[in-house]
Amino acid sequence: MSNQVFEVFVISRRGEPARHVGSVVAPDSVLALHQAKETYTRRMECVSLWVAPRSAITTFTQEEEILFKVAQAKGYRQAGYFTRHSEQTADQGSA
Amino acid sequence: MLSETELQAWADDEFVVAHILSSHITEYTHLEECLAIGSFAQDELAHARSFYEYCGLRGRDLDRYIFLRTPDAFAVTPLATYQPGNFAELVVKQYLYEVLDRLRLDTAQKQATDALQTLLTTMRSEERMHYDHWIHWIRVLADSPARSRLESALEKVGAYCGLSNRSPAIWDAAWYQQAESELLAAGLRLGPPETGAEVAWQEPFATLIGRMQSIFREHPEVILG
Amino acid sequence: MGHIMISQLPGAVESTEDFVAWVQAGGLVQAGDPMPESYRQQALRIASFQTLAELVGVLLFSEWLDRVPAFVRKQMLIAKIQDEVGHGHIMARVAEDLGGNRMAILEDYLAGRSRLLNVFHYDFLVWPEIAIGALLQNSAAIVQFQHLVKGSYIPYVRALRKILPEESFHFHQARNLIQTLLAQRNSLIRHQIEEGLALWFPRVLAYFGPPEGEQFRANRAFQFRLKTASNEEVRQAWLTKIVPVLESLELQIPDPRLKRHDKNGTWEYTEPDWNEVRKVIAGHGPASDHRLEQVRGIYERNRWLTELMGIGESNVKPGF
Secondary structure, three states, rough: OOEEEEEEEOOOOOOOOOOEEEEEEOHOOOHHHHHHHHHHOOOOOOOOEEEEEHHHOOOOHHHHHHHHHHOOHHHHOOOOOHHHHHHHHHHHHHH | OOOOOHHHHHHHHHHHHHHHHOOOOOOOOOOHHOOOHHHHHHHHHHHHHHHHHHHOOHHHHHHHHHHOOHHHHHOOOHHHHHOOOHHHHHHHHHHHHHHHHHHHHHHHHHHHOHHHHHHHHHHHHHHHHHHHHHHHHHHHHHHHHHHHHHHHHHHHHHHHHHHEEEEEEHHHHHHHHHHHHHHHHHOOOOOOOOOOOOOHHHHHHHHHHHHHHHHHHHHHOOOOO | OOOOOOOOOOOOOOOOOHHHHHHHHHOOOOOOOOHHHHHHHHHHHHHHHHHHHHHHHHOOOOOOOHOOOOOOHHHHHHHHHHHHHHEEEEHHHHHHOOOOHHHHHHHHHOOOOOOOHHHHOOOOOOOHHHHHHHHHHHHHHHHHHHOOOOEEEEHHHHHHHHHHHHHHHHHHHHHHHHHHHHOOOOHHHHHHHHHHHHHHHHHHHHHHHOOOHHHHHHHHHOOOOOOOOOOHHHHHHHHHHHHHHHHHHOOOOOOOEEEEEEOOOOOEEEOOHHHHHHHHHHOOOHHHHHHHHHHHHHHHHHHHHHHHHOOOOOOOOOOO
């Protein structure tokens, strides 16, 4: 029997996404669930709760986080792009 | 029909269980478990209050009822008064108490009027969570190097299972059998139930109540909280 | 030295001086970010100190739990004690994610390697004293956290953001208890409250630590923006908060020198005896030994479970 860190996610109201609130250290997921409820939802509105072992979570390193900067080259994924694009091609056409 | 006497006896049990459980909130370092214990203690205390208020005891009247009765006037089940010496004993006590409470809830919900049903429904869902929590700990400890501590606790605390002070005797047999068979399924042995004389619970209980009432009794005519 | 931009992440800065400049310019550090070892150690020291304060400070109150002289007040005190243990838990998680652990925090205290705040070296001797003691301690903690919450280490800041509303709730609870007690018009109870105020006001005044002078800006914790205000600044903020509250409760503040010249001016007060405070913190307070005993008892009784679960080991990996 030994501990793991479990990350805790709370769903405040039906239909809302699960939100990370912190972590608990517990021997297994059942106890983690019970304990997380009494650790994180004593005073908050909450309809449900998830716990997941920290070791099960995969993420980027800090160096890799640079990938999150929206590159200029992929501007076509944003709605405002099309207005800018039309304006530019119109300028080019009349030049 | 569940009589007022039976309801008040149940309330006394909930109150005493909560009172003792709350002293374990500061038994670190499994802090997460301490927080769960804190919530369970508040749940039990709220159940007690609901029962007392249902019987017309509220506010100042309730305070006087709690803080001025002599220990022998508390209609408690001896198990409720047990003061666990360690976490293993706490797990066993709470588990056994939840088995008893489920029996009481089953009986009560069959007999209760509408007003009481709502109260009992809330109680049932909270007690269900408590039960799941404590039986889970029993399994966790049983599979751990601390199994022998659990076994000692089962031997010691099991003795209280046959002693319903004022509850219907029908619950005694059912209570012990229910707990015994559940534990057997987990490969564990529950200590044999004792009859009234063998387990000396009155004196420690009297000391506990005396201390609990001590400040109130210093100024019984004044509101101190 | 290159120009440091806030948009750069802490890992991008290469020296501790650059890191300090980055943090001073408003940079915030997330859990798991690369950081100078000295920053990690300072953040860990602060989180550990607060974990100890929450877990041990609560014992002044939990001692009274079995004697609370009213049903509903008993429910309230259980909730408060649970909250404080919860604060200790949140802070322990912050410390653990920085590489510390909750067992070591208690062990350091038991071995005399770490010190407890002055206010926890005393006990409440009578029931009404709890009410006034709680009011003063709570208000002091609130004001201090309101300053610390502006710091650079995000997990610590988030923890304080959870703690603050609960402390506010406790403050109102304490105030309500004082009002209830005073409303009884019982001369002994009133006297006990006034005596409690006379005892606790100077203790809490000293709780913020001695005035530091301008050199506090050179402290690592301040350079790293883990602390953002001087002891005196926080003490002044506390006086601004608590004096009107005590006046509204019609309680006489037991410091003849306490005054300020205008509404926004600096408070004058009787300087605490800092030698005495140092002695108390070193373990010579009236309840210093009792507190150690309580914690040692808790630690020893539960050691088997702790060891079984590996709570003290470093298999609780830092990060995230």
